Amino acid sequence: MPSLLRGLSTAILCTLLSSAAVKADGGVLVFGGTGQLGLEIVKALTAKGEDVTVFARPQSDRTSLGSMNISFVTGDVLNEDDVSAAFQSGSFRVVIDALARDGNDDADFYIESMEYISRAAKETGVSQVILHGSVGAGLSHLSERDSEEDFGPLMVAKGLGERYLMESGTPYTIIRNWALLPFPAKESGQAFMTEDQSARGLITRDALARFTVECLNQARCINKIFHTVDDAVDAPERYRSSLKAQRDWEKSQK
Amino acid sequence: MFNLKPSAATCLALAFTLSPFTAFAESGVLVFGGTGKLGLEIVADLVEAGEDVSVFVRPTSNRDQLEPMGVKFVTGDVLAEGDVEAALKSGPYRVVVDALARDGDVNPGFYIDSMEYISKWAQQTGVNQVILHGSVGAGLSRPIYPEARWDVMGPTITAKDHGERHLMESGAPYTIIRNLVLLPAEMKESGKAEMTTNQLKRGVVTRDALARFTLECLDNASCINEIFHGYDDAIELPPGRYRDTMESFRKAEK
Numbered sequence: 001m002p003s004l005l006r007g008l009s010t011a012i013l014c015t016l017l018s019s020a021a022v023k024a025d026g027g028v029l030v031f032g033g034t035g036q037l038g039l040e041i042v043k044a045l046t047a048k049g050e051d052v053t054v055f056a057r058p059q060s061d062r063t064s065l066g067s068m069n070i071s072f073v074t075g076d077v078l079n080e081d082d083v084s085a086a087f088q089s090g091s092f093r094v095v096i097d098a099l100a101r102d103g104n105d106d107a108d109f110y111i112e113s114m115e116y117i118s119r120a121a122k123e124t125g126v127s128q129v130i131l132h133g134s135v136g137a138g139l140s141h142l143s144e145r146d147s148e149e150d151f152g153p154l155m156v157a158k159g160l161g162e163r164y165l166m167e168s169g170t171p172y173t174i175i176r177n178w179a180l181l182p183f184p185a186k187e188s189g190q191a192f193m194t195e196d197q198s199a200r201g202l203i204t205r206d207a208l209a210r211f212t213v214e215c216l217n218q219a220r221c222i223n224k225i226f227h228t229v230d231d232a233v234d235a236p237e238r239y240r241s242s243l244k245a246q247r248d249w250e251k252s253q254k
Numbered sequence: 255m256f257n258l259k260p261s262a263a264t265c266l267a268l269a270f271t272l273s274p275f276t277a278f279a280e281s282g283v284l285v286f287g288g289t290g291k292l293g294l295e296i297v298a299d300l301v302e303a304g305e306d307v308s309v310f311v312r313p314t315s316n317r318d319q320l321e322p323m324g325v326k327f328v329t330g331d332v333l334a335e336g337d338v339e340a341a342l343k344s345g346p347y348r349v350v351v352d353a354l355a356r357d358g359d360v361n362p363g364f365y366i367d368s369m370e371y372i373s374k375w376a377q378q379t380g381v382n383q384v385i386l387h388g389s390v391g392a393g394l395s396r397p398i399y400p401e402a403r404w405d406v407m408g409p410t411i412t413a414k415d416h417g418e419r420h421l422m423e424s425g426a427p428y429t430i431i432r433n434l435v436l437l438p439a440e441m442k443e444s445g446k447a448e449m450t451t452n453q454l455k456r457g458v459v460t461r462d463a464l465a466r467f468t469l470e471c472l473d474n475a476s477c478i479n480e481i482f483h484g485y486d487d488a489i490e491l492p493p494g495r496y497r498d499t500m501e502s503f504r505k506a507e508k
Contacts, residue, residue, distance in 0.1 A: 139419050142366070156396075163393050166422055167481065225423060 026091035027051035028216075031077060031117060032098035033070075034060045036183050037132060040209035041098055042070060048213055055086050078109065083116040087124045094216055095121050097131045107157035114161035118168035128171050128222065130212055134158050135178035135200060135227055143198040145249040162225075173221040175211055177203045177228050178246075179239055191230035200246050201229025202239050281346040282306030283472075286332060286372060287353035288325075289315045291439045292387060295465035296353055297325060303469055310341050332368045342375035349472055350376050352386045362413035369417030373424035383478065384426050385468055389414045390434035390483060395453040398434075398506075418481075429477040431467050433459050433484050435499055437491075447486035456503040457485020458496060 028045055032038040033054030042065060045052045052070040055077065056062060062072065073089050075082025077099065087095075097117055101109050114131070121129050136144045136155035144155070165172045175193065178200045191207035207230055215221035283300055287293040288309035300307045301323045308326040311317060317327065328344055330337025332354065342350070352372055356364050369386065376384045391399035391411035399411060421428045431449065435458040447463035464484055471477035491497040 139416055139423070142416065160394060160396065167394070169479065223425065 026093035027053055027071075028094045028096060029053045029055060029073070029086065029090070029092040030096045030098065031055045031113070032096075032100060032132075034062060034065060035098060035100055037100065037180070037205045037208060038096075038098040039064055040205040041096060041212050042068060044209040044213045046070060048216075050216075053090060053092070055083075077113045077116065080116045080119075083113075084120050084123075087120040087126070092124070092126055094128045094130065095126050096212060097129065099132075107153045110154075110157045110161040111164070115164045118165045118170055121170045122168045126170055128173060128215075128217065129165055130173045130175065130215060130221075131162065131165055132208060132212075133162055133174050133176045133225075135176045137162055137176065138197070138225065140176065140197040140227065143200075143250060143253075145246050166223075171222045173215050173223075174225040175208060175215070175228060176226065177208060179203070179243065180205065180208075181233065181235055181239060185233065185235070187230050188232035188234070190232045191228065193226040193228050195224060195226060197225065197227060198250065199227040199229055200243065200250075201227070201231060202233055202235050202243060203228040203230050204233060281348045282308055282326075283349045283351060284308045284310060284328070284341065284345065284347040285351045285353065286310045286368070287351075287355060287387075288320060289317065290353060290355055292355065292436075292461045292464060293351075293353040294319055295461045296351055296468050297323060299465045299469050300351075301325060303472075305472075308344075308347070310338075332371065333364065335371045335374075338368075338371035339375045342372075342379045342381070345379060345381075347376075347379070348382045350381050350384045351468060352384065354387075362409045365410070365413040365417040366420065370420040373421045373426055373428075377424045377426040381426055383429060383471075383473065384421060385429045385431065385471060385477075386418065386421055387464060387468075388418055388430050388432045388481075390432045390456070391415075392418050392432065393453070393481065395432065395483065398454050398456050422479075427478045429471050429479075430481040431464060431471070431484055432482065433464060434503075435459070435496070436461065436464075437486075437489070437496060441489070441491075443486050444488035444490070446488035447484065449482035449484050451480055451482060453481060453483060455483045455485055456506060457483065457487060458489065458491070458500050458503075459484040459486050460489070 028050050030038060030042055030052060033042050034056050042052055042054060046068050053073055054065060054070055055073050055075060057076055058074050073086045075086055077083060095117065099113055137159040141155060162174055179202050181202055181204050185204045187204045187207035191203060193211050208228060211228065283305050285293060285297055285307060288297045289311055297307055297309060297320060308328050309320055310328045310330060312331055313329050328341040330341055332338060350372060354368055373384060389411060392415035418430055434456055437458055437460045439461055441460050443460045443463035447459055449467050463486055467484055491500060
């Protein structure tokens with residue numbers, strides 16, 4: 001590229017970025033806000049004074065969110081028009097996806113929801129989508145002991161969901177968890193995120209909420225995939241033993 | 255973006271600061287897989303376009319067809335990260351093209367490791383664009399991969415998917431050009447072969463068309479961070495399995 005052209009294109013890019021920065025005043029739209037992880041995230045966001053909107057199905061139980069000063073937008077995440085309307089309903093600078101479906105029999109849910117969210121985020125100029133994903137998706141599949149037997153189709157679906165986000169062109173942050181400890185487990189204070197996709201660990205929802213808030217508008221989190229680990233957390237024996245089995249398996253592969 | 259709000263002045267300063275790097279724009283193209291059937295077509299087109307071409311080859315590779323073209327050679331094994339690092343550092347290169355393929359029953363991990371090393375060192379040495387020739391079936395094109403072939407090809411396609419992931423996650427600007435059915439090397443394109451970002455597009459395609467797409471995407475902003483499927487719907491095929499395959503794609507699309 002000729003030097004003048006490169007300089008010019010940089011100047012144009014900068015102008016675009018400057019105008020995008022206007023959006024830094026927009027709020028945060030949360031998908032999955034009525035779930036256990038979503039609830040922790042909404043709490044952490046409101047504690048920071050963020051303007052929070054939760055996307056919820058009409059029949060969702062909102063009682064746990066009731067006392068918080070947040071807005072709601074109603075719809076079905078598997079209906080693209082609903083998702084698109086939600087994005088148009090306000091000015092959102094960050095979108096958080098903490099969606100989860102009980103059981104492992106509806107893998108396509110993770111593909112379609114992410115397809116619609118990513119597309120709408122791109123079209124409305126959202127400056128960051130934070131997706132709470134699962135270890136076992138994407139490149140982390142390569143170091144997963146159990147993936148084929150138990151979670152094969154689910155992890156493939158979650159990997160494709162991540163793909164939609166990564167390919168959309170929207171700046172993304174993916175925070176994966178391997179074993180989420182049952183509510184109301186609390187983090188040890190030593191929970192951390194790593195870009196090492198072979199890392200496995202136990203994690204709590206409050207730690208994931210903390211990471212979410214810490215990544216908000218942070219350049220160091222943009223277009224990154226993190227794994228989350230809390231080795232010092234109090235955990236039931238069955239979680240400890242599955243982590244040990246995974247780590248023993250990793251050693252045996254080396 | 256984010257906490258950074260660039261002013262017009264800082265933008266101009268940045269634009270001029272970047273200008274000296276345009277030395278890179280005059281730099282060459284490094285081709286992996288240049289001794290293969292697809293790679294040869296690409297190298298020939300690059301040389302014809304006046305590009306300064308270097309080809310990464312194993313010490314044992316047959317260079318008979320490349321030598322008359324007047325290209326440079328960088329020697330190494332793509333599965334040895336140190337060799338790939340040294341090759342990228344022997345530049346500067348502004349574009350890297352990956353047309354690697356392994357015949358027959360090789361370890362599919364080849365596609366993961368080669369792309370991991372190439373992506374990482376392309377990113378670290380400031381390459382402007384990595385063009386990867388990939389396979390339909392990877393990423394979001396998984397649903398259109400013929401199920402009958404999955405038993406045999408599944409591990410290879412999954413490995414190619416992971417290879418794409420390494421590239422996309424590396425931060426190096428990428429262009430992925432996938433093919434589903436590659437026609438025999440002696441066949442020439444109809445002249446109407448095309449690329450589409452529709453990842454559900456099936457088709458047959460020739461190597462000369464893929465080489466043309468490669469050249470057309472070189473330094474082309476509309477190809478950056480995009481995934482394409484190459485196809486040639488207008489090609490006349492003699493009766494036989496390729497024509498039958500093309501017919502089956504037409505039916506599937508209807």
